[in-house]
Amino acid sequence: MHRIYIAPMYVGFLAWLLAILALTTPVAGQLTEERADRFWWDAGLGFTSVQVTCRLCTGDIDSGPSIDLAVGTWASPRVAVGVELGGWTHLESDVRERVLRAGLSGRFTPSLESGLHFIGGLGWMGYRAEDFHYSTVNVVVGAGWELPVSSGWSVGNRLVFDAAPFGTLKNDGVSVPGGSVRTGALRLSVYVAPR
Amino acid sequence: MRRIAIALAVVSTLACDSDRTPTAPPPDSVPAVGFATAHGIWTPGPQDTCPAAVHDSYSVVGPDGLVYPTWHPAVDPATGCTFGHEHGRDPSGSDIYAQVGDIPFGYANQYLEASGFGAPRHEDHVGHKVEWENDMPMRVGDGGSALLSVTCDVLVKLHQGTHSADAFTNNMHEVAYHVRCNDGTGFSATLLTPIGDAGELVVSCDRDRHISAGTANPAISPDGGGKRVIPTMACVEERVLNAERPRFDGALRESWEISGRIRAEGGRTLVSFNPYFQVMDPSRFFDPALTGKVGRPVDLCALEQLQDRDRCAPLAGQTVSWDSPQSPFKGVRRFVDVNSNNVRNADGPEVWWTDPLGQNARTTPFPGSIRQWIARHDNKGTDLRGAVMGKDRDYDGEGVHAPN
Numbered sequence: 001m002h003r004i005y006i007a008p009m010y011v012g013f014l015a016w017l018l019a020i021l022a023l024t025t026p027v028a029g030q031l032t033e034e035r036a037d038r039f040w041w042d043a044g045l046g047f048t049s050v051q052v053t054c055r056l057c058t059g060d061i062d063s064g065p066s067i068d069l070a071v072g073t074w075a076s077p078r079v080a081v082g083v084e085l086g087g088w089t090h091l092e093s094d095v096r097e098r099v100l101r102a103g104l105s106g107r108f109t110p111s112l113e114s115g116l117h118f119i120g121g122l123g124w125m126g127y128r129a130e131d132f133h134y135s136t137v138n139v140v141v142g143a144g145w146e147l148p149v150s151s152g153w154s155v156g157n158r159l160v161f162d163a164a165p166f167g168t169l170k171n172d173g174v175s176v177p178g179g180s181v182r183t184g185a186l187r188l189s190v191y192v193a194p195r
Numbered sequence: 196m197r198r199i200a201i202a203l204a205v206v207s208t209l210a211c212d213s214d215r216t217p218t219a220p221p222p223d224s225v226p227a228v229g230f231a232t233a234h235g236i237w238t239p240g241p242q243d244t245c246p247a248a249v250h251d252s253y254s255v256v257g258p259d260g261l262v263y264p265t266w267h268p269a270v271d272p273a274t275g276c277t278f279g280h281e282h283g284r285d286p287s288g289s290d291i292y293a294q295v296g297d298i299p300f301g302y303a304n305q306y307l308e309a310s311g312f313g314a315p316r317h318e319d320h321v322g323h324k325v326e327w328e329n330d331m332p333m334r335v336g337d338g339g340s341a342l343l344s345v346t347c348d349v350l351v352k353l354h355q356g357t358h359s360a361d362a363f364t365n366n367m368h369e370v371a372y373h374v375r376c377n378d379g380t381g382f383s384a385t386l387l388t389p390i391g392d393a394g395e396l397v398v399s400c401d402r403d404r405h406i407s408a409g410t411a412n413p414a415i416s417p418d419g420g421g422k423r424v425i426p427t428m429a430c431v432e433e434r435v436l437n438a439e440r441p442r443f444d445g446a447l448r449e450s451w452e453i454s455g456r457i458r459a460e461g462g463r464t465l466v467s468f469n470p471y472f473q474v475m476d477p478s479r480f481f482d483p484a485l486t487g488k489v490g491r492p493v494d495l496c497a498l499e500q501l502q503d504r505d506r507c508a509p510l511a512g513q514t515v516s517w518d519s520p521q522s523p524f525k526g527v528r529r530f531v532d533v534n535s536n537n538v539r540n541a542d543g544p545e546v547w548w549t550d551p552l553g554q555n556a557r558t559t560p561f562p563g564s565i566r567q568w569i570a571r572h573d574n575k576g577t578d579l580r581g582a583v584m585g586k587d588r589d590y591d592g593e594g595v596h597a598p599n
Contacts, residue, residue, distance in 0.1 A: 055215070056378055056577075058344040095341040130338025169343075169576075171336045176343070176576035178215065178378055 533581020
């Protein structure tokens, strides 16, 4: 039986994100070919649920706040590439868990008339809880929606899934027997970005 | 959130069976060839209603074919007679019991001389105390419990006499320690382990203070790791006699802190464990001013200032002897801090033979050796630390009295 903890603030946050998705309609001309020459960046805050499984793992789904930063350039009007950094934290039984991510990220916008875009990436994920830690390759897939809110800024949200299947859990550098870990994380976040 | 769980499970793969609890083969059935020194040493006192023959019927044939005493209830269920002492928790409820059977009391003591130690060390019968717990959640290193779930079955027996002067000086005590965990950790160790320095005790209310209490028996007892934390008259004065609110538990609490090891020839450590065996109500404390250096807590209850207070309250001013079943100090309130359980035996074998002190482990028997079992495992990465067993239990029973 997995334990899922959802603080009331997170429930409100999720409701807000869903409202944004529901209210957002395709915006003609939002995304123009001008951006093909521009760099882009965004910064997001969100809520992430992480599950780590291994032979000895509890398999609990732990949830906590997360932060994301990304910067890159437009390879074409529909395709953005860049690098992404992110972090997540959760307090479990007085033990602070932290996950850091870094990697290459790509975004594909199917229609310039819509804020919808798809996200893919490949990078590194590191987990630490006091003396216990692992690092692994991380695969990212997801989707988002971006909405202009002023002439200079956009607000967006994204739902992204991280899959990191090849970790080896270590205790202060020593491998833990039965510690071949697989990590799945579901990130829901809202971000701001210059237009 | 159910959908989140389903989505996460896509890549996290269905959890496989996490239980790798090691299993030792049950002990071979060995025909009885004689009686161990520990057998038949208990005789009933004036307050005990069971004859010795009933008591001696609670026995087990050890791996050496000798008949040893073993656990029995405080009251014989067949006749209703009382033994006047107890051995703690019935080991048959332990999940490990099927693998280890009844615990022979005095198996390590039996072979001390034969191993070449140079002197015998035998212990009384009533001091053998059993404790166990199944499926105990363990603490996994520093931070590992956030992610990992390791549970252990632990079954232990220590000879912990808290009624006489024996432990003031004597540091060699028999411990049988059995642990099985779902991460693969497991061992069964029987040792005559030196606890702290021979001839010396550590003062319970001032652990920086070591008192030389006399010469150990045997005099060649080696010093060991850990310590025997024992109450003294100074602790009684500080926390009972001179305290505004007397606290017998705080004054009398004993803690025998073991540093147990099985070492291979050459000194490599195969197993280490360090449980703390604690007793809240010993029937003695160290008082160098008295003959035999043994003070009796229950005698304090006769003092006017302590009548009806703290642990003396049930006596309601009545004066009872130290070995009365009515005494509130009988050594029946005990618990065990399991602490660390380290195994370094990844390459095996599982069966080792050691001298009774757990040293010189070899793969074949040798004169005076005793059998140990260690799972093929190395748990360095998990650094398992155990919880507490028996904190809420009390082994008082009909007819139980000191010496217990």
